[in-house]
Every structure is written in structure tokens, then in C-alpha cells.
Amino acid sequence: MKRFSSLLIALVACSGLVSPAMAADTIKLGVAGPHSGDLAPYGIPAMKAAQLVVKKVNANGGVLGKQVELLIQDDQCKPEIATNTATKLITQGAQIVLGHICSGATKAAMGIYKDAGIPVMSPSATSTDLTQSGDYPNFFRTIASDDMQAKLAVDFAIEKLGAKRVAVLHDKGDYGKGFAEFARKFLDESGKVEVVLFEGVTPGAMDYSSIIQKVRREKADVLIFGGYHPEASKLVAQMKRKRMKIAFLSDDGVKDASFIKVAGAAAEGAYMTGPRDLSSNPLNAAATAEFKAAYGEDPGAFFHEGYAAALALLNAVEQAGSTEYAAVTKALQTKYVETPVGKIKFDAKGDAEGVGFSVYQVEGGQFKELK
Amino acid sequence: MEYFIELFLSGLTRGSIYALIALGYTMVYGIIQLINFAHGEIYMIGAFVAYIVCGVLTIYGFHGVSILIIAGLLAIVYSCAYGYTLEKVAYRPLRGAPRLSPLISAIGMSIFLQNYVLLAQTPDFLPFPALIPDFAFMEPIAHIIGSAELVILVTTMVTMVMLTLLIKYTKIGKAMRATQQDMSMARLVGVNVDRVISTTFIIGSALAAIGGVLVASYIGQVNFYIGFLAGVKAFTAAVLGGIGSIPGAVIGGLVLGLTESFAAGYVSSDYEDVFAFGLLVLILIMRPAGILGKATKQKV
Structure with a gap:
């Protein structure tokens, strides 16, 4: 079909009806993430961020004098769908990709982008492997990785909560288990705390009362x-039902209005740990205002990271002067760019320099950043 | 010892819900040898209807137990309507077809209903109000067994006793047993088989709806996908107890719930499902027809 349509365009062009340049001359930015399913609230804000950035960039004359075209694909956060999503984006001609959202889906898709020589930037995939393993050289992200989150959480538990016996649970997923394993590693290394329980729970199981009872029996304090x-x-609700009053400390996947x-x-x-509150950053406030003006509500999770990723990618193309892989990668690693998450560039492994996490607490139905 | 009792009670609570849903599977299977894969979705729809009714009733100033009862009853009515329609639309036209056809139809209906709720309602998790109040007399032992768990146990027990009475002593119950034994013979002696099958679906749906409302107000959240896992577990319970056998479904549900709870409590919750399904395999090896199932000879 693709070949057929380009043939058609060529034919029409030959007959002198349109200029031949029209079809090819856009920068194609792919956006992949969950836009449906139960994890959609994590993907839609980044997608909307990309739309806002692209609209603004296009209104200001585009990148390298070309308009930017968005290609949006839903991966439902499922690795098996993410590979199809990646292939689809590449067939549609994406040159740079903003995505994916979940770590598992991102890992599954990365190989396909690598073979096609496409730089990919995720606003939210925090799995450490993505940057530290070296398997994904074309990967960048505008969020800090899991081990940074776990380190912060563990320090907080030991210093601020005075933890002595810690129970660590996870959802057996790439993201949750990754965080939990780092937490266990840092807890063990601290030497001050005993990890009394380390177990996975089944997502979607009817209830967690048995595991809650077990946490109580182990006399965990965090x-x-x-x-x-x-x-x-579900866990906090059942802890309350079982009259358990120990501190609950979790990760960024929990820091969602839901x-x-x-x-x-x-x-x-x-x-819970989450990206640092950056509302004092003027670009950040501007992005929020832009979102509110367009959609009339507060932006959701990963909106600012998504906005930053779209800016960083388009800026790198502009700086590199082309969408060629090596040039774009080099620009990402050497040129600073002002974004809503701060002034950033990327290190050799793909992590953004200068982004980080804070600990939040739920207070009066709001997430409050603890200093 | 206290820990053992805690695990026992939480396993019992979980198991009694499995049993409620498993009854729907087993009754339908007993009569028309069909595994109604859309049954878990009926459970989910029951919970959703209750959620919506709760929202409306809260606006009109009702509270607590009155909401639970009205929402529960409406959820039952609604789910029964779904169960009845499901049978009429998806299974009745395939009555004479090979056994695989209604099975595929059932899987199709399951996917359809899930996506219907996803589109018509929301893909998000919704907060289900805690309709079961915390009784003051339960407070000293609330850490062992909460009010909600007590209500679940009592409700399921009452429901099961009523179901037994219905099947044993009423006319329709007798007709159901006759249809289960031999459908064509029942038809010959004047039993309206189609009506019996419809009734079976309606009763099964009512049980699922009760389960849905109880679980939703116990764990405090609903989502379009909750029916899938509950359905799989309840189906396992039905097979474990001997599919087609009503006391079997109850025993299967309780055995499964207790196994999961003890596995999570004494071994590791990582292996909760491993133990549950391992037990299923073991029982099926030793008793291929399930705990209470009767081995039937197939005529070829």
C-alpha cells in the first residue's frame, strides 16, 4: 500500500500537478505509549505533550525549515504489542521516536529501533537496564532511573522513618520488581536494616489479606x-482494614491521581518517590499553562517529561542539521537544551544529566513534596 | 496459632467468593455441558451496576446498609438480564451445534462484554465505596477478621443454603435436576427445557452479581478487567470440585481459596498461583472427574 501510494504520488508529480517535494519533506516524530487500557493515564499526557510541542514548533517554522509530522501509535504497555508498534512506526517513516512509556514495552521495542537506526527517548521508562546494560545504545530518557529512585526511598526509610525491619513487596513486573530488588540491595548494603520479607504479589488478585497478615507477623515497621x-x-486499603499502621513507601508508578x-x-x-517538583521552573509553568489552555484540566503523569523529550529530540535534529542517527545522537549528548525538567543533556549511556527524584507524601488528598 | 486462624479466615473469605462464581459455571455445565466463559464478565457487570447505583443513591442521601441492599438487588436484576440475554443470543441458536461452537461463542461474548464496559464506562480503576460498615462489636478482632469479611462469609452461606433449598424442594429445581440427568427424556415428560436452561443462567448470574458486589465493596475498586481473573479462578474451583456438581463447586472454591491463602502465608505469595494450579493438577491426576465429580461413560 505504501509503495503504491508513493508510486501514485510520483505519477501525479510527473504529470506536473503537484511539486515532487511535498510528500517527503516533513520530520516524522513517532509517539508510542499506552493510549488505551488501564495504563492509558501514563501514556496520554506524554502524547498530548508531543502534540503541543509540535504545534508550537510548526507554528514557528518547523525544524530545519520542515514541518514536523506526528505518528501516534498505541502499545497498551504490552511488550508483545510494542514490537508491532515499533515496526509500524518505522514503516510509516518515523525518524525519531518519543516513547515507549512502560519499561517492559520499551525493552521489547528497542531492538527494532536499533536495527532501523532510530534514536528513541522515553519520558517514563525507568528500568536501569535500558541505560546501564549497554544493550540499547539508541535509548535516551528524560526521567531518572529506578536505582536512583530506590536509593532515595531507602535513604528516606532509614533516615527519616527510622526503619529497622523492612518488608519489600512488588508486583512481579519489570518495573515493580526492578525497584524492589534495588531497594533490597541498598537496604542490605546499609547494614542498619533487616529485610524481613521480599515477595511478589499477583496483580489483579482478589485480595492481599494473606500477605498483609504476613507483613504483620514479620513485625515490619516499613x-x-x-x-x-x-x-x-488495594494494599493500603487492606492494611487499613487490618488495622495496620506501618509506613507505606512506594515508587513513581503509585504517584498518580488514581x-x-x-x-x-x-x-x-x-x-512515594516521584520526579522532583519543577513548578518553579518557568518553562515548566509555561508547559502546564499551555496544557490547561488546550484541555482545561491539569496535565497527568509524565507530561513534563514527555514535553522535555519532544523538545530535546527536535532540538537535537535542529542542531545536528539532519535526522541521521550518529549526528542526532551526538547532538543529544553534547548540546544542552532548556526543557520543563531543567537544562539537560544526555550522558553516554542515555540518562539525562540533571533530573532527579523527591519523596512525596499524600496529605489531604494531594501529593506533597517533602524537603 | 493466631496467624493460622487469620490465614484460614482470609482463605475462607476468598474461597467463598470463588465458590459463588463457580456455582454459575458448574450449574450451566451440568445442564448443557457448556463452559460459559462469559460468566466472569457477568460478575464484573454486577460490580459495575452496583457502583453506578451507589453513586446515584449517594446523591439522593441514602447511606450505608440501605445502599448496599438496593445496589445489590439492582445489580442482581441487571446481571440476571445479562445472563438471560447472553444465553438467548449467544448459546440458544447453537443448541444443536457441535460442542466447540458454543464454547467459541462464549469466549467471544467474554471479550465483547469486557470491551463494551471498557468503552461504555472507563478503562480506569474506579473507587468503590466501602458499603459494609465497620461494626463496633468487631473492632477488638478487626485485625483478624473484619466486618466486611464476616458479611461476605454470612452472605455466601445464606445464598448457598437458599440455592440448595431451591434445587431440592421447588418445582423448577426438580426440573433442573431432571434436565441435568437427561435432557431429551425431560423434554419428553413435559419439562420446558429451554425455560429451565434460561433459569439456570439467571440463577448463576445472580450468584455472580452477589459475588461481584461483595468483592468490590471489600477491596474498594472496580475495573472492566476484574471478571477475567475471578472467572479463571472460579472455573478452576469448579473443575477442582468436579464440574457439574453443585456441592463440588462449593468445596472446590473453598479448597482453592484456602490453598492460596496458606501458600501465600507459609511459603510465598510468589507461589500462590503455582500451588493453586499444582493442586488442581494433582487432584485431576488422582480423581479425573474432580473431588465430587462422577466419572461418566461417554457413548461413542
Whole structure:
């Protein structure tokens, strides 16, 4: 079909009806992430961020004098769908890709982009392997990795919460288990804390009361959970039912408005790590205002990271003077760019220099950053 | 010892819900040898209807137990309508077809209903209000067994007793047993088989809806996907107890719930499902027809 349409365009062009340059001359930015399914709230804000950035860039004359075209594909955060998504984006001619959102889906898709020589930037995939393993040289991200999150969470548990016995649970997923394993590693290394329990729970299981009872029996004083908000809200709700009052400390996957909405009163007092609050950054405030003007609501998770990634990618193309892989990669690694998550460039492994995490606590139905 | 009792009670709670849903599978299978894969979705629809009704009733100023009862009843009515329609639309036209056809139809209906709720409602998780109040007299032992768990146990027990009475002592119950034994013979002696099958679907759906409402208000959240895992587990329970056998479904549900709870409590919750399905395999090796199932000879 693709070949057929380009043939058609060529024919029409030959007959002198349109200029031959029209079809090819756009920069194609692929956007991949969950836009449907239960993890859609993590993907849609980044997609909207890309749309806003592209609209603005195009209005200002585009990149390298060309208009930017968005190619949006849904991967539902599922690795098996993500590979199809990647192939589809490449066939459609994407030259740079913003995505994917979930670490598992990103890993599955990266090989395909690597073979096609396409730089990929995720606003949210925090799995350490993506940058540290060296298997994904074309990967960049505008968010800090899991081990940084786990380190912060562990330091917080030891210093601020005075943890002595910690139970670590996870959802058996790439993201949650990764976070939990790093937490266990840092807890063990600290030498001050005993990890009394390290177990996975089944996402979607009917209830977690057995595991909650077990946490109580082990006399844990802090529960660290690696995973996403549906399981976290179930855990805190059941802890409340079982009259357990130990600190609940989790990760960025839980720092979503849905957690507070679903867990309600049980969410009060829960701690979680999340990207630093950057609302004092003028670009950040501007991006939020732009979103509010366009959609009339507050932007959701990973909006600013997505906005930053879109800016960084387009800036790198502009700086490199082409969409050629080596040139774009070099620009990403050497040229600073002002974004809503700060002034960033990327290190040799793909992590953004100058982004980080803070600990938040739910207070009065809001996430409050703890200094 | 306290820990053992805690695990036992949480396994019992979980198991009784499995049993409620498993009854729907087993009753339908007993009568028309069909595994109704869309049954888990009926459970989910029950929970969703209750969620919506709760929202409306809260606006009108009802509270607590009155909401639970009204929402529960409406959820039952709604789910029964779904169950009835499901049978009429997806299974009745295939009554004479080879056994695989209604099975595929059932899987199709399951996917259809899931996506229907996803599109018509939301892909997001919704907070389900805690309709079961915390009773003051339960407070001293709330860390062992909560009010919600107590309500679940009592409700499922009452429901199961009522179901037994219905099947044993009423006219329709007798007709159901006759249809289960031999459908064509029942038809010959004047039993309206189609009506019996419809009734079976309606009863099964009502049980699933009760389960859905109880679980949703116990764990406090609903989502279009909750029916899938609950359905798989309940189906496992039905097979474990001997599919087609009503007491079998109850025993299967309880055995499965307790196994999961003890596996999570004494071994590791990583292996919760491994133990549950390992047990299924073991029982099927030793008793291929399930715990209470009767081995039937197939005529060829």
C-alpha cells in the first residue's frame, strides 16, 4: 500500500500537478505509549505533550525549515504489542521516536529501533537496564532511573522513618520488581536494616489479606512496594482494614491521581518517590499553562517529561542539521537544551544529566513534596 | 496459632467468593455441558451496576446498609438480564451445534462484554465505596477478621443454603435436576427445557452479581478487567470440585481459596498461583472427574 501510494504520488508529480517535494519533506516524530487500557493515564499526557510541542514548533517554522509530522501509535504497555508498534512506526517513516512509556514495552521495542537506526527517548521508562546494560545504545530518557529512585526511598526509610525491619513487596513486573530488588540491595548494603520479607504479589488478585497478615507477623515497621497504583491502592486499603499502621513507601508508578482517587482515606500518609517538583521552573509553568489552555484540566503523569523529550529530540535534529542517527545522537549528548525538567543533556549511556527524584507524601488528598 | 486462624479466615473469605462464581459455571455445565466463559464478565457487570447505583443513591442521601441492599438487588436484576440475554443470543441458536461452537461463542461474548464496559464506562480503576460498615462489636478482632469479611462469609452461606433449598424442594429445581440427568427424556415428560436452561443462567448470574458486589465493596475498586481473573479462578474451583456438581463447586472454591491463602502465608505469595494450579493438577491426576465429580461413560 505504501509503495503504491508513493508510486501514485510520483505519477501525479510527473504529470506536473503537484511539486515532487511535498510528500517527503516533513520530520516524522513517532509517539508510542499506552493510549488505551488501564495504563492509558501514563501514556496520554506524554502524547498530548508531543502534540503541543509540535504545534508550537510548526507554528514557528518547523525544524530545519520542515514541518514536523506526528505518528501516534498505541502499545497498551504490552511488550508483545510494542514490537508491532515499533515496526509500524518505522514503516510509516518515523525518524525519531518519543516513547515507549512502560519499561517492559520499551525493552521489547528497542531492538527494532536499533536495527532501523532510530534514536528513541522515553519520558517514563525507568528500568536501569535500558541505560546501564549497554544493550540499547539508541535509548535516551528524560526521567531518572529506578536505582536512583530506590536509593532515595531507602535513604528516606532509614533516615527519616527510622526503619529497622523492612518488608519489600512488588508486583512481579519489570518495573515493580526492578525497584524492589534495588531497594533490597541498598537496604542490605546499609547494614542498619533487616529485610524481613521480599515477595511478589499477583496483580489483579482478589485480595492481599494473606500477605498483609504476613507483613504483620514479620513485625515490619516499613512496607516498601514496587509497582503501580491499582495494587498499591488495594494494599493500603487492606492494611487499613487490618488495622495496620506501618509506613507505606512506594515508587513513581503509585504517584498518580488514581491512587488517591481509588484508595481514598487509606492513601493518607503514604509516601512515594516521584520526579522532583519543577513548578518553579518557568518553562515548566509555561508547559502546564499551555496544557490547561488546550484541555482545561491539569496535565497527568509524565507530561513534563514527555514535553522535555519532544523538545530535546527536535532540538537535537535542529542542531545536528539532519535526522541521521550518529549526528542526532551526538547532538543529544553534547548540546544542552532548556526543557520543563531543567537544562539537560544526555550522558553516554542515555540518562539525562540533571533530573532527579523527591519523596512525596499524600496529605489531604494531594501529593506533597517533602524537603 | 493466631496467624493460622487469620490465614484460614482470609482463605475462607476468598474461597467463598470463588465458590459463588463457580456455582454459575458448574450449574450451566451440568445442564448443557457448556463452559460459559462469559460468566466472569457477568460478575464484573454486577460490580459495575452496583457502583453506578451507589453513586446515584449517594446523591439522593441514602447511606450505608440501605445502599448496599438496593445496589445489590439492582445489580442482581441487571446481571440476571445479562445472563438471560447472553444465553438467548449467544448459546440458544447453537443448541444443536457441535460442542466447540458454543464454547467459541462464549469466549467471544467474554471479550465483547469486557470491551463494551471498557468503552461504555472507563478503562480506569474506579473507587468503590466501602458499603459494609465497620461494626463496633468487631473492632477488638478487626485485625483478624473484619466486618466486611464476616458479611461476605454470612452472605455466601445464606445464598448457598437458599440455592440448595431451591434445587431440592421447588418445582423448577426438580426440573433442573431432571434436565441435568437427561435432557431429551425431560423434554419428553413435559419439562420446558429451554425455560429451565434460561433459569439456570439467571440463577448463576445472580450468584455472580452477589459475588461481584461483595468483592468490590471489600477491596474498594472496580475495573472492566476484574471478571477475567475471578472467572479463571472460579472455573478452576469448579473443575477442582468436579464440574457439574453443585456441592463440588462449593468445596472446590473453598479448597482453592484456602490453598492460596496458606501458600501465600507459609511459603510465598510468589507461589500462590503455582500451588493453586499444582493442586488442581494433582487432584485431576488422582480423581479425573474432580473431588465430587462422577466419572461418566461417554457413548461413542
